[in-house]
Amino acid sequence: MNRQALPDERVTALVQDAVAAPSMHNAQPWRFGYFRGSRTFHVRADPDRVLPHADPDLRALHLGGGAALLNLRVALAHEGWHPAVRLLPDPADPALLATVHPTGPESGGSPLPGLYPAIHRRHSSRFPFEETEIPPELRTALADAAREEGATLAFPSSWHLQQVLELLEEAEARNLTDPGSGQDLAQWTRTGAPSGEPARDGVPDYAFGPRKRGGRAPVRDFAGNRPVPGRGTAEFERNPQLAVLSTSRDRPEDWLRAGQAMERVLLLATLEGLSSSFATQALEWSDLRWPLRDPVSGTGHIQIVLRLGYGPEGPGAPRRPAADVLDLHP
Template sequence: MPTTEINDETVTGLVGDAVAAPSMHNAQPWRFLYHRGDHLIDLYADPLRTMPTADPEDRALRIGCGAALLNLRAAAWHAGLRPDVSVSSSPDGGGLVATVRLRGADPGEIDYDLAGLYEMIKERHTSRYPYADEPIPDGLKQRLTEQAAAEGAKLSFPTGWHLSFILEVMEEAEADAEYEGDPDEQKWVRTGTAQSDTARDGITEYSLGSRRREGRAPVRNFARGHAATDRGAAAFERMPQMAVVSTAEDDPKAWLAAGQAMERVLLLATREGVASSFATQALERSHLRWVLRDPVRGAGPVQMILRLGYGPMGPHTPRRTVRDVLEMAP
């Protein structure tokens, strides 16, 4: 794996891979500043893309930035570059999140496991469609768990009463959202041909997925409050397969680690033909988020809940251009 020359074109490509990451409501809450002389890439949270109602602590914002950071690291290793990361613990929602110093890597120090996930960066999409009731093999679950552990987080697959409890909490949160509404959610949904075809962010009409006719999959109804959409109704999984990302701590550094772990899990899942979506309804309500912890295993704070399974991989969703998010400095 030859080392790539570090120049503006290289950095533009790395950031282009970074911004393919998932984020809450596809808000893409990141900005990048490249310092040419030092080969440093600063990753900032974008204060204009916060969600004061659904994410008042900027926890989900940091998770999204963590996913982008993981993509950048995977792309760098794939290019034969070593990405040395320094994480900022600043609580400021618009502040510096992390700094990545790039340098050439010797073949023996390359993280081939992470570099091997690079090809999946542009293949990973959120799928809000029904999945088959085919179980994910235990061996793959173990490998996914190891990916999360490599980033300092824990991945667990709830079953039995714990899974049923999580689904009940999700249903409660979705019912509350239907009743109360969510201004952050409304802001980022793009319905109608004109909006969907020209959007560079947000959740477009073509990515809403099917309406749930039956089943217990926690699929969010992003179309509520918008003009009727012709999505059709479908039967979802009777007992969906959920994965919980948790961390030992609950602070900005832990949120960033959770985002990196989440994206690393999703990239491997994509490579193995496993589709994915997110179940964040309850995580946006502090009184519900804390009850999701597994009291038996003693896991730490829940940061993200994933729905995994075999089904359609989901459509491409819009992204802002690199020009929109990257600034070059001397």
């Protein structure tokens, strides 16, 4: 493996893969640095892209940063490098989320390179899914993927699933009348005909999906109370399939691990023909987040709730070009 500095065009391409990661409201709260001398990537938080109401403790920011970090690891592994990672390496600089040093070669048994084709295929789908059940062996594989990143993925069922759905419904109802939630939506959603330069972030109205007229799928309505011309309605799943991802502790480094686990699960799900969306509403309310956990075990901190199933792939939301988020250093 060539141990010289990566050419700038390869660095830019790798960061473009990283920024295909999901983030709350597609705020893309990250920046990247590449230091040619040490061949090291820095993954940094972007404080200008915080959602003050939905994410006051910056947990979702770290989840998004972790997802981008996982994409960078997968892209490097695809190129034949082993990505050596340090999380939060500098206590005096908490905005420095991680460093990634490409060493080589990547282990021949690593599953990371095989996830690469899903990086740009994975999109959030806010459309109805089929009632077809996800096979048990695929659920196990998804749980194993999360475990590889230090997180636990579980599929609630029966009365626990009912409880999770009720908490999500309560949170969605609150969001519709909450001024802070409305401000977040106003900042990070794009409605109406495009004018001038296309949007590079946020959730555009073509990705809202139809308005739900029935079913129990917990899909956030990014339109809020605003009309969207031409937007239809649809019946969603009566029996949604949800997965909750948790960590044993609830520190910033755990949020970064959870973000990596989330993206690893989503990339594998995409390769296996599943569509996905997020159900984070209850996580944005402190009194609703804790009851999401499995009441039998009573352990773990829920970091994300995923809706998975067989259905249409969602349209891709815009991304900032790598040049806008990448700083190159000697």
